[in-house]
Amino acid sequence: MSHVHESDSLAFEIEPERYELFEAPRYQFDFDRREFLQALGGGLLVFLLVDDAMAQPPQGRRRGGAGGGPQDIGAWLHISEKGDVTVYTGKTEVGQNIRTSLSQAVAEELRLPLSLVHMVMADTDRVPYDGGTVGSQTSPSMAPRLRRAAAAARAMLVELAAEKAGVERNSLTVADGKVSHRGSGRSYTFGELTQGKKMTKAVGADAAVTPAADWKVLGASASKVEGRAMVTGQHKYASDIQLPGMLFGKVLRPERLNATLASADVKEAKAQPGVIVVHDGGFVGIAAPTEHAAEQALTLIRAEWNASPQISEKELFAALKTSRGAAPAGFGGRGNSSQGSVTEGLKKADHKLNATYTIAYIAHAPLEPRAAVAQWHDGKLTVWTGTQRPFGVRGDLARAFQMPENRVRVIVPDTGSGYGGKHTNEAAIEAARLAKAAGKPVKLVWTREEEFTYAYFRPAGVIDVNAGVRNDGIITAWDLQNYNSGGSAIRGLYEIANQQTQFHQSRAPLRQGSYRALAATANHFARESHMDDLAHAVGMDPLEFRLKNLKDARLRAVLEAAAKQIGWGKSKNGHSFGIAGGFEKRSYVATCAEIVHERDSGQVRIVRLATAFECGTILNPDHLKNQVEGAVVMGLGGALFEAIRFSNGQITNARFSRYRVPRFSDVPELETVLLNRPDLPSEGAGETPIVAVAPAIGNAIFKATGARLRSLPMLPNGLKV
Amino acid sequence: MTTVTELAVNGTRRQVAADPARSLLSVLRDDLDLTGCKYGCGEGRCGACTVLVDGKAVRSCTTLVGACTSKQITTIEGLERDGKLHPLQEAFLNVGAMQCGYCTTGMIMSGVALLAKSNAPTVADVAQSMDGNICRCGTYTRIIQAIRQAADAMKGGGK
Numbered sequence: 001m002s003h004v005h006e007s008d009s010l011a012f013e014i015e016p017e018r019y020e021l022f023e024a025p026r027y028q029f030d031f032d033r034r035e036f037l038q039a040l041g042g043g044l045l046v047f048l049l050v051d052d053a054m055a056q057p058p059q060g061r062r063r064g065g066a067g068g069g070p071q072d073i074g075a076w077l078h079i080s081e082k083g084d085v086t087v088y089t090g091k092t093e094v095g096q097n098i099r100t101s102l103s104q105a106v107a108e109e110l111r112l113p114l115s116l117v118h119m120v121m122a123d124t125d126r127v128p129y130d131g132g133t134v135g136s137q138t139s140p141s142m143a144p145r146l147r148r149a150a151a152a153a154r155a156m157l158v159e160l161a162a163e164k165a166g167v168e169r170n171s172l173t174v175a176d177g178k179v180s181h182r183g184s185g186r187s188y189t190f191g192e193l194t195q196g197k198k199m200t201k202a203v204g205a206d207a208a209v210t211p212a213a214d215w216k217v218l219g220a221s222a223s224k225v226e227g228r229a230m231v232t233g234q235h236k237y238a239s240d241i242q243l244p245g246m247l248f249g250k251v252l253r254p255e256r257l258n259a260t261l262a263s264a265d266v267k268e269a270k271a272q273p274g275v276i277v278v279h280d281g282g283f284v285g286i287a288a289p290t291e292h293a294a295e296q297a298l299t300l301i302r303a304e305w306n307a308s309p310q311i312s313e314k315e316l317f318a319a320l321k322t323s324r325g326a327a328p329a330g331f332g333g334r335g336n337s338s339q340g341s342v343t344e345g346l347k348k349a350d351h352k353l354n355a356t357y358t359i360a361y362i363a364h365a366p367l368e369p370r371a372a373v374a375q376w377h378d379g380k381l382t383v384w385t386g387t388q389r390p391f392g393v394r395g396d397l398a399r400a401f402q403m404p405e406n407r408v409r410v411i412v413p414d415t416g417s418g419y420g421g422k423h424t425n426e427a428a429i430e431a432a433r434l435a436k437a438a439g440k441p442v443k444l445v446w447t448r449e450e451e452f453t454y455a456y457f458r459p460a461g462v463i464d465v466n467a468g469v470r471n472d473g474i475i476t477a478w479d480l481q482n483y484n485s486g487g488s489a490i491r492g493l494y495e496i497a498n499q500q501t502q503f504h505q506s507r508a509p510l511r512q513g514s515y516r517a518l519a520a521t522a523n524h525f526a527r528e529s530h531m532d533d534l535a536h537a538v539g540m541d542p543l544e545f546r547l548k549n550l551k552d553a554r555l556r557a558v559l560e561a562a563a564k565q566i567g568w569g570k571s572k573n574g575h576s577f578g579i580a581g582g583f584e585k586r587s588y589v590a591t592c593a594e595i596v597h598e599r600d601s602g603q604v605r606i607v608r609l610a611t612a613f614e615c616g617t618i619l620n621p622d623h624l625k626n627q628v629e630g631a632v633v634m635g636l637g638g639a640l641f642e643a644i645r646f647s648n649g650q651i652t653n654a655r656f657s658r659y660r661v662p663r664f665s666d667v668p669e670l671e672t673v674l675l676n677r678p679d680l681p682s683e684g685a686g687e688t689p690i691v692a693v694a695p696a697i698g699n700a701i702f703k704a705t706g707a708r709l710r711s712l713p714m715l716p717n718g719l720k721v
Numbered sequence: 722m723t724t725v726t727e728l729a730v731n732g733t734r735r736q737v738a739a740d741p742a743r744s745l746l747s748v749l750r751d752d753l754d755l756t757g758c759k760y761g762c763g764e765g766r767c768g769a770c771t772v773l774v775d776g777k778a779v780r781s782c783t784t785l786v787g788a789c790t791s792k793q794i795t796t797i798e799g800l801e802r803d804g805k806l807h808p809l810q811e812a813f814l815n816v817g818a819m820q821c822g823y824c825t826t827g828m829i830m831s832g833v834a835l836l837a838k839s840n841a842p843t844v845a846d847v848a849q850s851m852d853g854n855i856c857r858c859g860t861y862t863r864i865i866q867a868i869r870q871a872a873d874a875m876k877g878g879g880k
Contacts, residue, residue: 097820231814240750367761369760448761664865
């Protein structure tokens with residue numbers, strides 16, 4: 001039985017490994033954008049009302065995830081008296097190309113050329129509240145909302161045309177930005193219909209939309225909106241914003257993490273021309289006319305810090321298993337499941353396998369580091385910054401400066417990626433603090449070293465798996481314990497009568513939080529590596545073994561598609577194959593790896609990766625393929641060589657020359673099979689494609705060499721086995 | 722060292738007043754508002770800051786502006802001519818070789834330098850030549866495709 005979900009009524013649980021969302025509680029605020037809406041002027045304004053299921057958290061739980069908020073407005077769409085269409089959403093564009101897919105959704109329902117849809121994203125003064133562009137939620141939840149709003153606007157235009165022409169509604173068609181009357185050939189542009197009108201309408205979840213089978217724009221590949229601005233360098237990322245009189249900010253950092261400032265002598269720095277120094281409690285920052293001058297002034301500060309001893313990477317995994325951390329508020333047993341009796345199941349097994357997998361800390365390392373430009377004016381704070389949580393950052397700023405949220409505006413330009421790493425944005429607070437003291441706008445861009453040191457990491461973890469299997473290939477018992485890494489995808493879809501999964505919260509030595517696919521990568525690595533070992537124990541083909549223990553049709557489909565694509569079962573001299581598959585965020589992925597192992601040198605070369613992916617109805621096939629392949633390439637890093645190295649409060653590889661990330665030379669042949677399911681709702685694709693890469697490669701390496709690699713990264717000292 | 726007062730950028734003499742110890746990247750971006758080149762690492766290891774100096778690809782983040790006073794500097798902003806995009810810019814759009822787009826300008830400048838040297842680079846040629854440019858979104862395969870598509874277009878008499 002496949003998992004089919006009603007995208008709009010799902011209860012969005014906060015995964016426990018989203019630690020950064022629990023760092024501070026965020027609550028909803030009153031709808032206060034009436035002024036802005038009034039300024040929109042005449043024409044048509046459609047409000048999309050959101051189902052309450054996402055807005056109200058269970059009793060006693062802090063909120064932080066995606067949702068419409070208590071005022072229940074998910075989006076608004078405006079057609080001006082000139083016929084200009086503008087749609088407003090709180091979602092952020094961070095490279096997943098939702099600006100394009102959401103524009104397609106509106107263009108489809110309004111029967112309008114894509115180039116005529118103007119989308120305003122992530123400006124907290126102009127868009128509805130949004131809990132964050134997280135959890136692969138945009139396609140399943142925001143796209144349907146915008147479709148409904150646009151469909152409702154289309155119906156209003158038809159209504160107006162019917163009135164104007166004195167004809168029946170059903171004699172009118174909408175195409176190419178015009179409403180036309182079949183009989184007389186009369187047609188009206190949107191502007192001709194909205195001229196002199198001032199209408200609003202609120203639509204809900206029941207508004208009718210165009211079925212996927214009839215799509216002309218949505219579901220097809222369309223070029224990236226704003227693409228031209230990016231290839232010409234015209235697009236202004238937050239770090240590109242320039243304002244008159246702007247200064248450049250830098251923050252004094254301690255030598256060790258968690259050190260507290262004992263004293264700071266800033267006299268010499270203050271004496272530099274044009275330099276402003278802020279010493280506020282533990283915060284010491286500089287604003288200067290150039291970045292260079294700010295850096296120089298920083299070196300003139302003499303500071304004393306109190307640092308306490310902290311563990312090093314060698315002690316990490318033991319510490320994660322033995323320490324108990326405070327469970328973040330809202331954490332309520334996600335990942336804990338129990339079925340049958342593992343003890344009994346193990347008794348029935350012909351082969352048992354108990355193994356431990358370790359997962360290193362890794363960094364998001366977005367190419368655009370954290371950056372912000374802050375400006376105070378008349379007691380109002382405006383900050384341009386790259387983040388996936390504009391309203392969350394607005395709240396953080398309001399709290400930091402003890403001001404009401406409606407006096408803070410956060411604007412998120414299309415951003416230089418995030419991968420889950422920019423949910424909080426300390427650079428915004430730092431820039432604002434300096435701007436307040438300077439009385440001028442301040443731009444503050446984190447250095448790459450600061451990015452690698454002060455941003456939160458993907459949690460490290462230890463995963464213990466104990467399983468039993470019969471000689472006929474049936475898994476009789478399965479017990480997976482995850483320490484610190486997280487509960488996402490901790491439970492697989494295999495049919496196992498006796499199974500138990502549990503997530504344990506540890507006291508972690510480094511700051512950690514959301515990373516693309518959360519703990520699903522780690523849990524899939526452990527599960528799919530272990531599955532492969534069990535298959536080997538009973539002498540069964542790894543694909544056949546998985547299918548023997550799997551009923552879920554959607555997962556079976558991607559496993560078979562990926563296998564077919566790689567040429568599973570065909571022998572190829574000197575080449576070895578591995579397979580892995582999984583399920584996360586309501587979408588399905590399977591990856592097959594083809595590798596060559598040179599026996600003499602030990603060198604491992606990844607020749608090909610074939611990935612099959614299914615996420616319901618596809619909104620833009622080309623952009624989806626781009627996302628899948630991008631995630632697979634990113635996954636190579638965590639699979640093979642990425643790891644944060646640390647010692648006593650210092651990150652010892654805090655730069656690209658020391659922290660290896662996937663490059664051109666690391667990319668094998670990539671093949672992607674997209675399975676379109678227009679009968680199923682659209683699901684997100686930003687995360688899931690990353691989860692099967694590591695185990696697929698690990699399984700191929702095992703096939704080639706007999707060596708089972710149970711650590712992420714698998715080959716940190718070079719691709720040699 | 723003396724203050725840098727003038728730079729030749731995209732065929733025009735631009736007036737500046739810059740400490741020669743500053744990076745070329747920061748002067749281009751902060752003083753001349755040519756924000757196409759980007760900061761990614763500050764150590765010349767990611768390629769986001771790539772510009773052409775006398776036709777050669779350089780990492781402007783590790784290049785002192787003081788060393789560029791008598792050189793011809795070309796940035797992404799200088800590729801477009803009379804509203805017409807460079808074939809490599811066109812190819813990036815056709816292939817859809819962007820996700821977040823932050824590495825794009827550096828990729829294009831490095832690609833332009835490669836295409837000046839080689840008019841029919843293989844996939845392996847491109848991968849090797851471009852290995853100093855990082856794309857965190859993983860769009861490498863398409864970037865290679867775009868560069869080779871541009872090479873084809875340029876052979877046919879394009880710019």
